[in-house]
Amino acid sequence: MAANPSDLLARAIDADRQWDRLMRMGAIGxxxxxxxxxxxxxxxxxxxxxxxIGWAEAAGAGVSVDAAGNLWLRRExxxxxxxxxxxxxxxDTQPRGGRFDGIWGVIAGxxxxxxxxxxxxxxxxPIEVVAWTNEEGGRFAPGCMGSxxxxxxxxxxxxxxxxxxxxxxxxxxxxxxxxxxxDLPRRALGGRPHGxxxxxxxxxxxxxxxxxxxxxxxxIQGSRWFTVTLQGASAHAxxxxxxxxxxxxxxxxxxxxxxxxxxxxxxxxxxxxVGRITVSPNTSNxxxxxxxxxxxxxxxxxxxxxxxxxxxxxxxxxxxxxxxATVTEVFHAMPIRFDEAVIDAVEQAAAAEGxxxxxxxxxAFHDAQFVAGICPSGMLFxxxxxxxxxxxxxYASPGHLAAGTRVLARTLLALAAG
Ligand code: GLV
Ligand code: MN
Ligand code: MN
Numbered sequence: 001m002a003a004n005p006s007d008l009l010a011r012a013i014d015a016d017r018q019w020d021r022l023m024r025m026g027a028i029g030x031x032x033x034x035x036x037x038x039x040x041x042x043x044x045x046x047x048x049x050x051x052x053i054g055w056a057e058a059a060g061a062g063v064s065v066d067a068a069g070n071l072w073l074r075r076e077x078x079x080x081x082x083x084x085x086x087x088x089x090x091x092d093t094q095p096r097g098g099r100f101d102g103i104w105g106v107i108a109g110x111x112x113x114x115x116x117x118x119x120x121x122x123x124x125x126p127i128e129v130v131a132w133t134n135e136e137g138g139r140f141a142p143g144c145m146g147s148x149x150x151x152x153x154x155x156x157x158x159x160x161x162x163x164x165x166x167x168x169x170x171x172x173x174x175x176x177x178x179x180x181x182x183d184l185p186r187r188a189l190g191g192r193p194h195g196x197x198x199x200x201x202x203x204x205x206x207x208x209x210x211x212x213x214x215x216x217x218x219x220i221q222g223s224r225w226f227t228v229t230l231q232g233a234s235a236h237a238x239x240x241x242x243x244x245x246x247x248x249x250x251x252x253x254x255x256x257x258x259x260x261x262x263x264x265x266x267x268x269x270x271x272x273x274v275g276r277i278t279v280s281p282n283t284s285n286x287x288x289x290x291x292x293x294x295x296x297x298x299x300x301x302x303x304x305x306x307x308x309x310x311x312x313x314x315x316x317x318x319x320x321x322x323x324x325a326t327v328t329e330v331f332h333a334m335p336i337r338f339d340e341a342v343i344d345a346v347e348q349a350a351a352a353e354g355x356x357x358x359x360x361x362x363x364a365f366h367d368a369q370f371v372a373g374i375c376p377s378g379m380l381f382x383x384x385x386x387x388x389x390x391x392x393x394x395y396a397s398p399g400h401l402a403a404g405t406r407v408l409a410r411t412l413l414a415l416a417a418g
Pocket of ligand 1: 136143363364365366
């Protein structure tokens with residue numbers, strides 16, 4: 001019996017080519033042999049994008065960029081005017097990130113385009129692969145700027161003034177990148193795809209522990225980010241009596257202790273992280289004049305996320321004793337449930353591929369959280385070793401990644417059929 005197109009496509013997924021591309025991407029911004037530091041809108045980011053563009057063009061894809069710097073690779077369908085099926089993820093990394101978070105979703109999408117090209121297989125709908133700008137939020141906070149701007153969740157202009165540690169604004173860095181990529185056709189910001197499926201490493205331990213190959217993602221928990229600034233006064237460490245100080249570091253400790261109480265969850269579902277602290281003037285023998293720290297708060301239940309998040313500003317103000325506290329919310333992504341038809345499509349693709357799979361929610365946020373407001377969306381996960389991510393030790397095996405890409409290929413083919 002002749003193989004059906006889904007089996008043909010799955011067989012044409014080239015595990016070695018995909019791994020080789022991932023390793024070549026991982027060499028751009030490499031840290032400590034296995035890690036990557038490739039912030040968005042940097043020279044390394046542009047080098048990675050050019051490499052991707054070369055591979056995409058060789059696979060017959062059209063390349064374009066939008067006003068948010070999102071990079072688009074398109075394989076035309078038999079119905080060129082039909083709404084495309086979209087896949088992709090991001091190419092930026094955490095400052096000490098891994099070789100798989102984000103980039104695999106882009107390379108997996110490209111692998112599907114490459115396999116379709118090699119087979120000369122044409123889907124009814126176009127298929128597009130997108131690399132979203134600044135998903136990580138490491139250089140410019142918050143993350144997901146590209147998908148938030150594309151989906152209309154937040155106007156692009158709202159991000160222009162966000163500055164990195166060197167004082168460069170997102171607007172300036174984006175303008176520079178768009179100028180350096182002015183040879184690429186520009187496309188409109190926004191759209192209404194037929195559906196979106198994002199492939200990603202799990203970034204947690206569940207699939208590996210259960211010895212399962214694919215996670216069929218049912219939704220994403222909510223996240224809120226805050227920036228807290230405590231303004232005190234600098235003073236001489238040797239002479240200023242403690243009773244007269246307005247020490248921003250001491251108040252930060254009080255604030256974080258109070259926040260730990262506010263966010264305490266005996267069930268260990270709520271996530272509370274202070275991951276970035278900036279102290280000024282940051283010397284050993286001066287009392288800290290100003291501290292800025294980040295808060296990352298996450299929970300799958302919108303009411304819990306709302307209640308605890310809304311109490312943060314008051315908790316900080318009540319805890320500090322000598323400094324003036326300012327609390328600003330910089331990111332707000334409510335929990336979402338993915339579209340049932342897309343969840344089913346991923347599940348059926350995993351079954352057709354014959355890989356073990358389970359339904360699961362995502363603890364990490366992803367661009368899919370914002371795309372889901374525009375079109376039916378879903379995700380699939382593959383295991384990563386020891387659940388480690390946002391770490392140079394992050395690792396996913398070539399075999400798991402190839403199986404995930406075969407499931408992605410089957411899912412995209414099904415969605416692009418009609
Ligand atoms: C994404 O990188 C996240 O922090 O969940
Ligand atoms: Mn990611
Ligand atoms: Mn990440």
